[in-house]
Amino acid sequence: SRLYESSTARAMAAAPLLGKLTAGDSSSTGLTAAELAAQSDLRLLEAGDSAQALRPGPSHGVAAALAVGPVETREAPIYRILDRKAPFRQSYGRFGIRRLGNQSVAKMIRGADRFHSIVHQSTWKMLAYFSLVYVGSCFVFGLLYFAFGEKCGLRFDTVAGAFLFAMESHSTIGYGLPADGDPQFNECIEMAITLPIQVMWSLICDSFLIGTLYARISRGQTRASSILFSDKAIITAIDGIPYFMFQVCDSRKHSLLEANVRCYCFLQEVAPDGTACFLQHRAMRLNHPDDELNGSLLLSTPSLVVHRIDKWSPLVAAAGIGINNDDRPPFMFPQILRRPIEEELQGNPVSIAQLREAFKSKWFEIVIMVEGVEPSTSAQVQARHSYTQDEIAWEKGFMPCTRIGSDGVVEVDLDRLNRLTAHFEPCTVPSYA
Secondary structure (H helix, E strand, O other): OHHHHHHHHHHHHOHHHHHHHHHOOHHHHOOOHHHHHHHHHHHHHOOHHHHOOOOOOOOHHHHHHOOOOOOOOOOOOOOOOEOOOEHHHEOOOOEOOOOOOOHHHHHHHHHOOHHHHHHOOOHHHHHHHHHHHHHHHHHHHHHHHHHHOOOOOOOOOOHHHHHHHHHHHHHOOOOOOOOOOOOOHHHOHHHHHHHHHHHHHHHHHHHHHHHHHHHHHOOHHHHHHHEEEOOOEEEEEEOOEEEEEEEEEEOOOOOOEEEEEEEEEEEEEEOOOOOEEEEEEEEOOOOEOOHHHOOEEOOOOOEEEEEEOOOOOHHHHHHOOOOOOOOOOOOOOOOOOOOOOOOOOOOOOOOHHHHHHHOOOOOEEEEEEEEEEOOOOOOEEEEEEEEEHHHEEEOOEEOOOEEEOOOOOEEEOHHHOOOEEOOOOOOOOOOOO
8 A cells, every 4th residue: 555655646746747748848758759659659548537547657767856765767658558446456447448430420339229328327327317217207297197187087286286196107006086086087088098108108117227227236347346366466487487477366255156367468569670560469378277278266265377478478579579589579460379388499488587677668568357157146247457567576476375274264364465475486385373
């Protein structure tokens, strides 16, 4: 929490310098024209309330001006595609992506699916919309009853009385009548037509309101907030091979069923001639849990997700590192992602030092999606999280957060989910008191 508050304070203090950066004053920030152009392209990803989530991180000029303690020199600004605004540095799962183009056509496409357009609105907007429909429909039927009320044995002195009668008819048919009123409404044909229409309309409104409210309340997005990810991911070497790792756990007692995990790396690829390509996302192969076995997770206890950084890893392409003295990364789209067992790696694998140095001037974001089924409602749940360069701890390990209690029950200390150790030790499991 203190680290997060410190970074927020630095961002607020950097507002004047970032204003110059936005205006394109490369002389005051130290950015080159190419970096400013790349920054301009990435800002197309900003959308609505995600503007804060996609704010640029300090360039090397800003970092030098705002250094409080040790600050690692960075040549590339940091942006966010997925927010990290939820409590405990988690994510609400909101992508900061703006869709451009012909908005009239987009609205026409969304208008064909009105149910989901309403469900995706906020709860208060949805209640206000239904309240307007209820009041408006009762007002319309009230005007009809006021028009032929005297003929049908209903004596309304004002439109307000007819409106209240329409509300009674909308909610129930067991209302009372005046002493001189006729329960059969003088067998009025207008009433025989209008009242059944209102009854059917009221049933449609009630069923639509109940359905949309239930879909809104029971949606998987709210359940996904109980899936916790480690605040930092780590990149560490095991037997000389670098691995990307993070932890994930379900904070609820009844964890998701059939849970699985997928990882994607967002990066700006560079063509062989050196020109920047479009922003792309690449799938990341997982060693644990094995993606060939659907990447299945057991979220009752913290699970360690591991990705091997080899020649087929998108992180190597993001870093722009070649292998065997080759300037080009070995994997180029649209080649198929393979495993080392499928093709022998020639030469030495990429080192931690190479990755760490390359990521100072490269931008990437790793987006994680954990999916499963909520056992109570059978709803599909998708929890999202992401890591940028500044959220990676190098050559660290995760502190163990599970133990067997004195009564033989497994205990999970969620306070330790984000704690790191000086080194990663895959072969030993240290205990804690």
